[in-house]
Amino acid sequence: AQSVTQLDSQVPVFEEAPVELRCNYSSSVSVYLFWYVQYPNQGLQLLLKYLSGSTLVKGINGFEAEFNKSQTSFHLRKPSVHISDTAEYFCAVNVLTGGGNKLTFGTGTQLKVEL
Amino acid sequence: EAGVAQSPRYKIIEKRQSVAFWCNPISGHATLYWYQQILGQGPKLLIQFQNNGVVDDSQLPKDRFSAERLKGVDSTLKIQPAKLEDSAVYLCASSPVRGVRTDTQYFGPGTRLTVL
Numbered sequence: 647a648q649s650v651t652q653l654d655s656q657v658p659v660f661e662e663a664p665v666e667l668r669c670n671y672s673s674s675v676s677v678y679l680f681w682y683v684q685y686p687n688q689g690l691q692l693l694l695k696y697l698s699g700s701t702l703v704k705g706i707n708g709f710e711a712e713f714n715k716s717q718t719s720f721h722l723r724k725p726s727v728h729i730s731d732t733a734e735y736f737c738a739v740n741v742l743t744g745g746g747n748k749l750t751f752g753t754g755t756q757l758k759v760e761l
Numbered sequence: 762e763a764g765v766a767q768s769p770r771y772k773i774i775e776k777r778q779s780v781a782f783w784c785n786p787i788s789g790h791a792t793l794y795w796y797q798q799i800l801g802q803g804p805k806l807l808i809q810f811q812n813n814g815v816v817d818d819s820q821l822p823k824d825r826f827s828a829e830r831l832k833g834v835d836s837t838l839k840i841q842p843a844k845l846e847d848s849a850v851y852l853c854a855s856s857p858v859r860g861v862r863t864d865t866q867y868f869g870p871g872t873r874l875t876v877l
Contacts, residue, residue, distance in 0.1 A: 678863055689765070689852055689868035690804070697863045736803050740863070743809070746816035748794070749866060751803025 652752035669737035765869035779841035786855030
């Protein structure tokens with residue numbers, strides 16, 4: 647079964663520092679990977695997605711992620727974070743179900759940006 | 762373009778009571794999802810609709826949960842009777858095409874349910 651693992655539950659970082667949020671996936675077939683962000687008391691917002699093609703994917707708010715098939719990873723990066731980036735970040739893989747498809751999410755990484 | 766709307770935003774009930782959540786997807790979106798997000802976990806799919814038909818409800822606890830999507834637009838999710846472990850955020854999402862894996866799912870703000 648396809649799944650994702652987020653290795654860090656919390657990542658503290660100072661403002662303007664770079665950050666990497668780690669995500670590893672397990673799959674024996676083609677994967678479609680997503681990163682979502684959830685701000686407090688809000689729903690999930692798509693940051694970026696990998697479907698095929700270039701392994702470096704650029705998203706909103708200056709985030710990017712690199713699909714690495716040999717490492718089965720899809721880590722999220724930002725070169726310089728801002729206080730407003732404080733949120734929960736979820737990695738997800740779209741998997742086929744009996745009649746449709748669904749997003750299977752990791753457990754999330756809480757990014758806390760400090761002054 | 763208006764996003765996915767959900768109501769209520771917050772609900773507190775006693776165990777064994779019933780509760781209903783409402784979702785209005787983005788206009789024209791064929792596929793609608795309900796996810797349950799327990800504190801400290803990622804969202805988990807409960808049910809998926811394509812237009813007004815159910816395509817996957819394998820993770821829905823059918824002895825207490827029910828959902829419908831009227832006329833292929835709005836949807837309601839009901840819990841009756843509620844248990845303590847149902848305390849969670851219930852997220853509704855929609856996507857434009859019929860169940861395509863590459864589709865982006867757009868999420869509403871969620872309903873936070875607390876069962877006492």
